[in-house]
Amino acid sequence: MVSGGRMFELTQAQLDFMDAFGYLHLPGVLAPRIEAITEAHNALMYRLPRRRGREQDERPGRISCCPFMEHDAYLCTLLDEEHMHGVASSLLGPDYQFSAGDGNHYVQDTGWHRCGAPPSHPTTPPR
Numbered sequence: 001m002v003s004g005g006r007m008f009e010l011t012q013a014q015l016d017f018m019d020a021f022g023y024l025h026l027p028g029v030l031a032p033r034i035e036a037i038t039e040a041h042n043a044l045m046y047r048l049p050r051r052r053g054r055e056q057d058e059r060p061g062r063i064s065c066c067p068f069m070e071h072d073a074y075l076c077t078l079l080d081e082e083h084m085h086g087v088a089s090s091l092l093g094p095d096y097q098f099s100a101g102d103g104n105h106y107v108q109d110t111g112w113h114r115c116g117a118p119p120s121h122p123t124t125p126p127r
Helices: 012-021 031-047 073-080 082-092
Strands: 061-065 103-107
Touching: 012 082, 031 073, 031 103, 073 082
Parallel strands: none
Antiparallel strands: 061 103
């Protein structure tokens, strides 16, 4: 529950933004947990078997694993996080089911989420 005993729900402006642009920006939602999330992600990324024979290192590129969070008890608690549940319920309805999550480690310029959006792209999503 969020303050006042209400469940977290996306606003109509956030739903419209998601529908138009395909992503959400929810600043601070996981701020109290971000250090632990980052630590768990990094620890898990380094102990999982490597895909395609590539060892974890700092060479440019991307390393990914799916399923990912299912290998770590702490990361699985994110599924019970009220904000995560609220986002999923707002977008998919109350009977949504989580299938699998992927983990990614990007090093240097990978061509994904580069800085500098096109001029027509909004830089500040609604809150």
